[in-house]
Amino acid sequence: MHIPDNFLSTPVWVALDAISIPAAGLMVRRAGRDVEDTRIPLMGVMGAFVFAAQMINFPVGLGTSGHLVGGALLACTLGAAPAALVMTAIIAIQAFVFQDGGVLALGANVFNMAIAGVLAGYLPFQIWGAGRWRKQAIFVGAFLSVLVSASLALSELLISGIAMPQPVLLLSMGLFAISALIEGAITVSVVGAIEKLNPGFVRKAEASNGRTLAMLSGAAVVLGVAGFVLASSAPDGIQKLALQLGLTTKSSFHGPFADYAVGYFDSPWLRRATAGLAGLLVIYGICAAVGKMIARQRSA
Amino acid sequence: MTPLIEVRDLSFQYEDGARALDGVSFTLLPGETVAVLGANGSGKTTFVLHLNGTLRGEGNIQVCGTPLTKETLPLVRSKIGMVFQDSDEQLFMPTVLEDVAFGPLNMGLTQTEAIAKAKSALEKVGMSHALDKAPYHLSAGEKRRAALAGVLSMDPDILVLDEPNTFLDPPGLRNLLHLLKELPQAKLIITHNTHFALAVATRAVFFEKGKLVADGGVAEIMERFDWTYAPADDLRYSAQRRF
Amino acid sequence: MHHVLVDRWSRGASPLHALDPRAKILSLAVFLIVLATTSANAVVPLTIDAALLLAGILIAGLPPGTLLIRAMAVLPFSLTFGLISWLAGDSLRAIGLIEKSYLSSVAVLLVVSTTPLPRLLGGLESLGAPRLLVLVAQFLYRYLFVISEQAQHMRLAAASRQGIPGAHRRSRFRAAAGALAVLFAHSYYRAEGINRAMLARGFSGKFPLLKPLRLKFADGLFLLAMAVFLVLVRVQ
Numbered sequence: 001m002h003i004p005d006n007f008l009s010t011p012v013w014v015a016l017d018a019i020s021i022p023a024a025g026l027m028v029r030r031a032g033r034d035v036e037d038t039r040i041p042l043m044g045v046m047g048a049f050v051f052a053a054q055m056i057n058f059p060v061g062l063g064t065s066g067h068l069v070g071g072a073l074l075a076c077t078l079g080a081a082p083a084a085l086v087m088t089a090i091i092a093i094q095a096f097v098f099q100d101g102g103v104l105a106l107g108a109n110v111f112n113m114a115i116a117g118v119l120a121g122y123l124p125f126q127i128w129g130a131g132r133w134r135k136q137a138i139f140v141g142a143f144l145s146v147l148v149s150a151s152l153a154l155s156e157l158l159i160s161g162i163a164m165p166q167p168v169l170l171l172s173m174g175l176f177a178i179s180a181l182i183e184g185a186i187t188v189s190v191v192g193a194i195e196k197l198n199p200g201f202v203r204k205a206e207a208s209n210g211r212t213l214a215m216l217s218g219a220a221v222v223l224g225v226a227g228f229v230l231a232s233s234a235p236d237g238i239q240k241l242a243l244q245l246g247l248t249t250k251s252s253f254h255g256p257f258a259d260y261a262v263g264y265f266d267s268p269w270l271r272r273a274t275a276g277l278a279g280l281l282v283i284y285g286i287c288a289a290v291g292k293m294i295a296r297q298r299s300a
Numbered sequence: 301m302t303p304l305i306e307v308r309d310l311s312f313q314y315e316d317g318a319r320a321l322d323g324v325s326f327t328l329l330p331g332e333t334v335a336v337l338g339a340n341g342s343g344k345t346t347f348v349l350h351l352n353g354t355l356r357g358e359g360n361i362q363v364c365g366t367p368l369t370k371e372t373l374p375l376v377r378s379k380i381g382m383v384f385q386d387s388d389e390q391l392f393m394p395t396v397l398e399d400v401a402f403g404p405l406n407m408g409l410t411q412t413e414a415i416a417k418a419k420s421a422l423e424k425v426g427m428s429h430a431l432d433k434a435p436y437h438l439s440a441g442e443k444r445r446a447a448l449a450g451v452l453s454m455d456p457d458i459l460v461l462d463e464p465n466t467f468l469d470p471p472g473l474r475n476l477l478h479l480l481k482e483l484p485q486a487k488l489i490i491t492h493n494t495h496f497a498l499a500v501a502t503r504a505v506f507f508e509k510g511k512l513v514a515d516g517g518v519a520e521i522m523e524r525f526d527w528t529y530a531p532a533d534d535l536r537y538s539a540q541r542r543f
Numbered sequence: 544m545h546h547v548l549v550d551r552w553s554r555g556a557s558p559l560h561a562l563d564p565r566a567k568i569l570s571l572a573v574f575l576i577v578l579a580t581t582s583a584n585a586v587v588p589l590t591i592d593a594a595l596l597l598a599g600i601l602i603a604g605l606p607p608g609t610l611l612i613r614a615m616a617v618l619p620f621s622l623t624f625g626l627i628s629w630l631a632g633d634s635l636r637a638i639g640l641i642e643k644s645y646l647s648s649v650a651v652l653l654v655v656s657t658t659p660l661p662r663l664l665g666g667l668e669s670l671g672a673p674r675l676l677v678l679v680a681q682f683l684y685r686y687l688f689v690i691s692e693q694a695q696h697m698r699l700a701a702a703s704r705q706g707i708p709g710a711h712r713r714s715r716f717r718a719a720a721g722a723l724a725v726l727f728a729h730s731y732y733r734a735e736g737i738n739r740a741m742l743a744r745g746f747s748g749k750f751p752l753l754k755p756l757r758l759k760f761a762d763g764l765f766l767l768a769m770a771v772f773l774v775l776v777r778v779q
Binding site: 004005006007010013024025028031032037038040041042043044045046047048049051052053055056057058059060068077085086088089090092093095096097098099100102103104157161162163164165168185186189190192193194196197198201 | 545546549571572575576578579580613614616617620621624627628630631632633636639640643644647648651652654655660663673675676678679680681682683684685686687689690691693694695697698712715716717719720721722723724725726727728730731733734737738741746748749750
Binding site for chain 3: 349352353354374377378380381382384386388389390392393394395402403405406407434435436450451454
């Protein structure tokens with residue numbers, strides 16, 4: 001979900017950098033208002049915690065395991081604005097130290113994950129966190145935080161003109177939905193365990209955090225959901241629109257898969273599915289092989 | 301001689317009602333090195349945290365003649381240098397130099413003055429080579445010394461050390477001992493290590509269940525509270541008590 | 544672990560290491576922007592950019608093989624999308640994605656490997672990054688190593704207690720959650736300890752930051768040279 005440099009077209013990354021700077025500034029100011037400098041060590045240490053937490057594997061079946069992303073967890077324990085601040089610091093360090101996500105794309109990644117993702121994660125907790133549905137609220141929050149960030153990232157890539165035939169798109173959305181479910185499960189589990197250690201660790205959900213925050217959270221969710229819907233239904237439409245708006249450079253869509261994509265809707269389901277599956281297997285194979293090679297190098 | 305620290309009737313209760321300190325009275329004179337002894341949970345650390353205002357209980361505390369109140373906290377904190385047990389929590393700045401300069405900068409010194417004080421403190425503890433190093437690259441002994449430099453740079457009159465011997469191997473312990481003996485400040489040292497206490501302290505106080513129950517020579521107190529200080533293989537004492 | 548290696552590299556001594564972080568940050572920004580706006584089939588400018596990076600690696604005294612391999616972390620992502628773009632007929636973008644995202648990754652790694660992160664953060668702050676954000680990032684980095692090691696130990700401890708793999712997935716899940724909760728609590732109490740230490744040394748509410756040194760002539764010259772060179776290459 002961390003978008004590297006040179007994926008987004010220039011108008012897109014510039015626009016997102018321009019949006020993120022005041023947005024992050026707003027979060028920083030809010031966080032600074034609620035807490036004085038004495039909270040800085042806590043926020044920093046919690047950021048380090050999230051990093052380290054991503055190393056712990058949660059078995060989710062079929063021999064795979066997931067790990068915590070952490071936006072919703074931070075929101076439930078530190079509050080929305082501090083959580084956004086910490087996530088921004090995390091994303092910055094990921095970009096610089098680990099080259100996970102681009103530097104020019106920092107605006108996009110911060111917007112997707114630290115702002116929209118955290119706000120979307122906090123909203124259900126704020127609304128339902130005080131009552132019987134607390135666990136469900138936490139689950140939905142964590143689920144939304146991942147789904148919203150991922151959908152926004154996908155939409156930004158599409159608007160930038162990155163080609164994405166239907167099967168890849170559906171697979172991506174499917175993977176995002178699964179990661180979102182995993183995040184929900186892990187977050188609920190961890191928050192529960194944390195509360196058992198010390199109930200004071202988890203915030204009491206208060207609606208008193210202001211209408212601005214609630215509105216921003218609502219906007220984040222709407223944005224994310226809209227992105228999801230848009231991306232899954234009309235990728236070609238988005239690209240045409242992007243071309244018209246000059247957001248992406250003209251490119252001619254020729255090649256073996258191009259006709260396939262056009263004749264897509266007339267093909268019977270089976271042909272579609274097999275072709276899609278073949279493509280996915282190839283992609284998965286490449287990812288897995290290169291990923292393993294890198295991982296081996298990096299954990300040396 | 302005016303006492304550097306004067307504590308009268310200090311009591312402290314945790315939120316859950318547990319009495320951590322009960323009517324503790326204590327005096328520290330210039331030039332003394334006092335070992336603070338007692339079993340785990342007896343109140344040693346709680347007591348010491350009151351001296352610089354980290355915890356606030358009932359009773360009277362005077363440091364260098366100044367009564368400890370909210371207003372006098374900054375002054376008191378410049379007079380008492382506290383070295384905590386966990387050096388990683390104490391060395392929180394990116395480099396050793398920045399960390400040791402933290403105290404002087406907080407006291408209002410200019411950047412040049414603060415850096416000068418930091419460098420001199422680091423020299424005193426033998427860590428001048430580590431100015432630009434990051435704390436996580438230091439060994440346990442080096443971290444301990446850097447933390448000590450961090451309080452020395454504030455020119456305190458009193459040093460308080462909470463179990464400074466933890467994580468140190470015997471050579472590290474020897475180094476620390478020599479260093480402490482060279483420092484002119486009055487010292488209050490919490491420790492479990494009997495050899496260390498005997499070697500460094502002139503006087504000892506013993507805490508038991510929040511009360512200060514004894515005050516005298518180190519060897520005399522250790523013999524009196526034999527149960528606490530008998531060596532691990534002493535079979536007269538069974539392992540009944542919780543640990 | 545990756546950050547341990549990068550941290551070690553960043554504490555070297557070379558002309559690049561000695562440059563002011565602001566000069567490096569701004570040069571990096573120029574490089575990335577120029578690269579982003581360079582067309583994927585402009586072979587000459589791209590080759591020159593790559594050569595520039597390689598020269599930087601050598602001047603900095605960093606091992607080129609290891610560094611270039613570590614920068615490949617971006618490749619799974621870019622190769623995937625590159626392949627898709629290629630198959631969708633957009634071969635130009637495909638090549639562009641792969642080569643340019645890799646070059647960007649190398650450039651960032653080069654800068655971070657020649658500048659200790661706290662100094663980099665200090666540079667960002669004097670260039671206008673919010674103070675609170677920089678301080679949080681600084682503390683994060685300071686305790687990243689310590690807490691990662693703790694997590695590593697927990698992972699080992701859990702693995703050594705592992706029974707039959709695949710058995711009782713739910714209990715392993717819950718055990719992992721428990722481990723995270725413990726790590727959380729440790730981190731929280733550690734933060735409290737840090738606060739105690741801060742207060743004991745007279746902390747009065749605002750963090751005193753050491754002001755950065757002034758830019759030297761060499762730094763300004765480097766930045767100017769970089770900017771002019773890169774723009775010329777691009778415009779060619």
